[in-house]
Amino acid sequence: MTSSQSHRLTSGGLIDRSVPLNFRFDGKAFSGFQGDTLASALIANGVKLVGRSFKYHRPRGILTAGSEEPNALVELRTGARREPNTKATTAELYDGLEAASQNRWPSLRHDVMSVNQLFAPIFVAGFYYKTFMWPAKFWEAIYEPAIRRAAGLGRASGIADPDHYDKAWAHCDVLIAGSGPAGLAAALAAGRAGARVILCEEDFVPGGRLLSDGGTIDGVPAAEWLSRTLAELADMPDVRIMTRTALFGVYDGGTYGAIERVNDHLPSPPQHQVRQRLWRIVAKRCVVAAGAIERPIVFAGNDTPGVMMASAMRTYVARYAATPAKRLALFTNNEDGWRTVETALGAGLQIAAVIDARSEVSPAHRSLASKGGFPVLHGSVRGVDGGKDGVRKIAVSLTGGARAEVEADGLAVSGGWNPAVGLTSYHRGRPKWQNDISAFVPDGAPPGMVAAGAANGDFGLGACLSQGFAAGAAAARDTGHSGTVGIAPAADDEAFSLTPLWHVAGKGKAFVDYQHDVTASDIELAQREGFESVEHLKRYTTLGMATDQGKTSNVAGLAIMAAVSGRSIPETGTTIYRPPYVPVAIGAFAGHHRDETFHATRLTPSHHWAAEQGAIFVDTGLWKRAQWYPRAGEKDWLESVTREVKAVRGGVGFCDVSTLGKIDVHGPDAGAFLDRVYINTFSSLAVGKARYGLMLREDGIVYDDGTTSRLAEDHYFLTTTTAKAGLVMQHLEFCRQVLFPELDVQLTSVSDQWAQFSIAGPKTRDLLREIVDPAEDLSNEGFPFMGAREVALRGGLRARLFRISFSGEMAFEISVPARFGDAMARNLMLAGAPFGVTPYGTEALGVMRVEKGHIAGPELSGTTTAADLGLGKMMSTKKDYIGRVMAGREALVAPDRQVVVGIKPTDKARRLRSGAHIIPKGQTPGPGNDQGYVTSVCFSPTSDQWIGLALVERGRERIGEIVHGHDPLRGEDYDVELCNPVFYDPDGGRQRG
Amino acid sequence: MRIVCPFCGERELGEFTYLGDAKPMRPEAGASEDEVFDYVYLRDNAAGQTSEHWYHGGGCRAWLKVTRNTLTHEISAVEPAAGVGARQVAK
């Protein structure tokens, strides 16, 4: 059933041979072991070809053993959990894993699109811009879809993600990125000093390069030191090691982003667990011990499967006991690459040759070569003979001009190491060039951050340990922890001695950016065409813009640019570094903010009662509001709403209006304060009275409206619209604290504290008398229109009662503490039964306000003035208030402004819709004669036809005029008559009666 | 980003709302249209130290004057904004 793991060593490695795991790649069954990644398991099974390249569909193998991998991207899992572009090098193997190669059709080995290689000349740098320019309309219709189909990598599942993602906060004194020797030493020092430490490691096992390279620390093998250190750290209660967690970004104020792959190593997350967790970590100090990334050398055929980074090759052999090659060659320009030869020899592999670009090789390595019986060739690799089955032969140019050939089935490459400078550079830091390692190293870092070890350009094991330890101790000290840290772990530093080599000229494609198929000649072409700046180079060739962010390609790319443009590498410079360091799923950023938990839901106090009545709810901001209450036999919403309106106008109804913003305004200067924030005057309002108020923005445009009542000499109760409840509170606090601090006034938001119901209709008093204590005088004299006061209810509960009307009917609004809201709704139904009480929703509320010509959200549009709304007379001339001066600007008082007016269709049967444009009758509609638009419409049961409100140029001077309603979106054209916006009871007798 | 509220201590950005430049001061009653226009619309676009109004709506509801460097995002001072927006605080 499964193949034999033909390329697995019989012993060694950090895999658990007692736990075999079955998996499938492109449908074929394989097996691996616990502790494998998908990449190491494929290697152990002798699989070399794992994908096709982006543009040219070239066969590609595994290049690295970490998150820098550009080639080995797969679709992991199936169905709704299928995840494209997942790195086989970081995907942990689990039993039943299914993965598929990408960018090939019909199969990986026989890919039709590999003919792209024949058309390679048109895929050069900038090909998007050059090839598909004309005709313009072909771009969207033909070119782009074709390119996307051909050049796409993995496919998204197209099905909603069934898993959960979480977001969490963590706080610490010292945050450490990376668990290699530097990171562990930092954690030891900081932990011993007593600091709260979080150490993030993207791998599933801590240890970093120690896991692959070993070494001797404090006189014991690295593995022993590692387990001892991890045990000591585990005993420290304030040290937390988070594996499978990549630190991906640095934000202001010591805030860091990290992505924890909580359950990616399982087929699916266990019940009630999340797949991934996005951490925001607040740290006083951060030690970046993120290590370094080995860089390729650019030569022809360097993308042949079987060509691999030297450090990755020895990781597969040492950590995973998997052999990428049986007979391998090494191409290096530095001493470190030779460690792969040592590891390979130790595992019993054959070395075909070492091609060393340097003029000198150390005596130790020379004797290693003679003992191992392989040649050391001074020179460079100029070509690779091989294909989808891997490397066969390696063509070498020897120093001095001679040529040689090496037969091998694998080629390890080391062009040196680039410190991982991402985290230190995310705040626009520009790393500096360090000559002895020919690499960019951090030049400063965001506040509180420091790099240590290989991330700082110091590659030796001894240097990593001592720097990490010192950084951890300093960070602990800086955060006030002075415990004894002891002595830094010690080790020798290995020799590095690098002679820079970036690109070997030769015949055939030499890849710089494997994932985006950017070649050395693309960079040369970009330079010839003037795209010499690194930022231009990046965008013209797409170098470094793939999901790997150019981790293996950026420095080589700009080194080649430097060479062809005759500048030094530091003169050429780097592009700006931006997070995230590793790809982060959008789902992780969203966390639980999706579907029904996308935002909080606010329920009105009578919500559950309304739901029992079968109410249809509508979302208004965060609120769910009852929109109408359908009854059996009603054929549509209009029938229900019409019934509700008629029931109110003919009897009594009630509606939950608790969503209005409510603010208690207290203090001796409360009236003076309100005078400054409203256009009209409130200091003169009598206690026990309510008044409609209008607020402007400081630029003179209307901000909000509502009714404010005076409950006591020093106590007002202010209401806002539902939409602006929070914003008005914020605005009033600004006025109170920042603009008018001399006023003795306090504001308290009580929106959630009061349940408020509007009770409207000619029988309102009859109903209220059943609810309110009989001692309360509700007569027109005892409680006149716009009266407002506290009353006792039957049973003793205190309520606030306001005689205000939005519907135009005799109406009251009653407020009770929110916890009594549900009971109040039920009581109103009970007490109102004899009077035919009818609950009504926001639709009926809206119909009645349009019939009454009241403005609401559509008219308070952020473009209208008080005068536009017909409320210009409310603007006091006797006081200063917010927006007063700007409201007087010429354009805001121009006579031809669009103002609120009523409209009704000349054809009584015609339905109106909001948004239609108002055009003078007989004219062809166009922007030149657009005189306004329809803001609100409703079917008016009272008028028995559709009516509406509109903003129309000079509308109030044109009452009676027939104009044209033009609705190009819905393809409707009709005539309407401009009319008084108050359709119902224009003299207001009903609401005062 | 984190702001140290003088009343609540260090809190995360999500608790705060940004309003804008804290430098303009509301002219006194009776100011000319030009003066008010400047107050409402004209802003410096400083590269460096600025003072800004932030609202701690997720905390104590205080309006704060935050001194921040637009180049480094460093916050060097956070004070209650009481009265800083008025040209003359009446007695």
Ligand SMILES: [Zn+2]
């Ligand atoms: Zn606060």
